[in-house]
Amino acid sequence: MSSSNQSIPVLVAGALGRMGSEVIKAINSSNDYQLVGAIDTEKEKEGQDIGLLLGLGPLEVYLSSDFEGTICAASQNFNQNGTNNGAVLVDFTHPNVAYKHTRTSIAYGVHPVIGTTGITSDQLEDLSKFAEKASLGSAIIPNFSVGMVLLQQAAAAAARFYEFAELTEMHHNKKADAPSGTCIKTAEIIEEQRAAFNKSLVHEEESIEGSRGGSRPSGLKLHSVRLPGLVAQQQVMFGSNGETYELTHNTIDRSAYMPGVLLVVKKIRSLNQLVYGLEKIL
Numbered sequence: 001m002s003s004s005n006q007s008i009p010v011l012v013a014g015a016l017g018r019m020g021s022e023v024i025k026a027i028n029s030s031n032d033y034q035l036v037g038a039i040d041t042e043k044e045k046e047g048q049d050i051g052l053l054l055g056l057g058p059l060e061v062y063l064s065s066d067f068e069g070t071i072c073a074a075s076q077n078f079n080q081n082g083t084n085n086g087a088v089l090v091d092f093t094h095p096n097v098a099y100k101h102t103r104t105s106i107a108y109g110v111h112p113v114i115g116t117t118g119i120t121s122d123q124l125e126d127l128s129k130f131a132e133k134a135s136l137g138s139a140i141i142p143n144f145s146v147g148m149v150l151l152q153q154a155a156a157a158a159a160r161f162y163e164f165a166e167l168t169e170m171h172h173n174k175k176a177d178a179p180s181g182t183c184i185k186t187a188e189i190i191e192e193q194r195a196a197f198n199k200s201l202v203h204e205e206e207s208i209e210g211s212r213g214g215s216r217p218s219g220l221k222l223h224s225v226r227l228p229g230l231v232a233q234q235q236v237m238f239g240s241n242g243e244t245y246e247l248t249h250n251t252i253d254r255s256a257y258m259p260g261v262l263l264v265v266k267k268i269r270s271l272n273q274l275v276y277g278l279e280k281i282l
Contacts, residue, residue, distance in 0.1 A: 009078045009087040010265060011037030011070060011110070013101060015063060016045070018254055019092035019115060021054050026258040028056055033265065036078070036087060037070045038063050067097075068104055075108040088265050091116050095177045099123045106134050111268045114140045115261070117181025128274045137271030141278050142181035144260030148234065149279045151249045152189045155236045158245055159193035162238035166198075166213065170225040170233040178224040179214065183234060185277060190236070191218045 010027055014020035015038035027033040028051070038050035043065045051059030064070045074087040088111045091101050095118025102119070105112035106127070119127070119140060131138040143149075159165065169183040190197075198219040206212055213223040232251040237244055251257070264281050275281060 007032060007034040008265060008269070009034050009036040009074065009085075011035075011039065011074055011087060011089045012092075013039040013067060013089060014092040014094075014116070015050055016040040016042055016053065017092055019257070020090075022254045022258060023090050023092070023261055024050060024054060025056065026255075026262060028059065030262065033262065035059060035061050037061065037074055039065070039067050039070050041065055067101060068108075071105055071108045071110050074110055079109070086111055086269060088113055088268060090261060090265060095119070099127070102127050102138070102140070103130060106131050106136050106138055109134070109136060111136060112138045112140075113261070113264050113268055114138075115142075115144060115257075117142050118177040119181070124276060128276075131274035132272075135272040137268040138274040139264050139268050139271075139281065140274065140276050141260070141264060141281075142185045143232075144257040144264070144278055145249065145251060146260060146278070146282070147249050147256070148182060149277075149282060151234065151236070151247050152186050152279065154247055155186060156189050156193050158236075158238050158247070159190040162240055162245065163194070163196075164198050164239040165190065166221040166223065166237050168213075168223040168225065168235045168237070170227070170230050172230050172232075173226040173228050175226060178226070179222045180224070180232075180234075182232075183222055183224070186234065186236065187216055187218075187220050187222060190220065191216070194218075 010033050012020050012023050027035050038061050045063050046065050048063050049058050050061050050063050051057050078087040089105045090113045092115045098116040098119050102112045102114050167183055169180045196219050213221040234249050236247045260278055267281055
């Protein structure tokens with residue numbers, strides 16, 4: 001394995017998934033990046049050319065189910081050696097392994113760019129300390145959409161003026177975690193502007209548990225919808241006397257995330273700590 005000075009070596013975990021395959025297509029269409037590893041858990045396809053599996057033609061990168069082994073090989077073949085040329089991992093896998101994948105990547109000196117959601121606040125704090133100790137640029141990005149960043153900024157501005165707000169996120173029914181990492185991140189951004197929301201004006205009783213969504217300590221309500229046919233949608237609704245203010249972002253196709261993914265991959269090697277959220281990179 002070798003990489004020219006002009007291209008960034010990239011490994012993709014979750015290579016056969018919806019997002020992982022889009023990342024590989026985006027990498028393949030640019031001269032700025034070089035695919036050097038493809039990881040997925042479908043062992044029956046192990047050893048096959050990922051390009052052929054995705055209909056891109058041969059790429060001479062072969063699918064592996066050995067995450068740590070592939071990361072280790074990339075670490076050896078693209079050692080940072082002070083010249084900012086280390087490999088970058090793009091991970092779209094599963095919440096159950098996202099923390100382990102991130103920590104393993106940092107341990108081997110491979111810059112993790114994690115799009116998998118479900119990492120807890122305690123895990124995030126641990127990974128932040130680990131990345132800082134390793135002085136390794138790392139990123140956990142709940143959503144790679146520039147439009148979502150703009151929605152979050154607008155929601156933060158609105159939170160200064162509205163005491164009542166609820167968030168709804170809708171995704172395809174193969175998404176494992178709820179609420180989404182993006183929705184949680186949006187709530188956190190809103191809460192930076194105001195400590196408490198949705199003061200109770202009446203004693204509520206749910207005839208079906210969960211009807212009013214999940215409550216954060218701040219009082220913000222989060223609702224999740226899972227249906228086939230959806231990609232991703234998020235709505236933030238603020239209410240006040242005589243009016244509502246609604247912000248909505250729709251993802252129609254996963255290609256919308258690719259400019260954000262490639263931007264983070266390009267910038268991550270110049271950092272020496274972990275960043276959380278696309279807004280920290282833009």
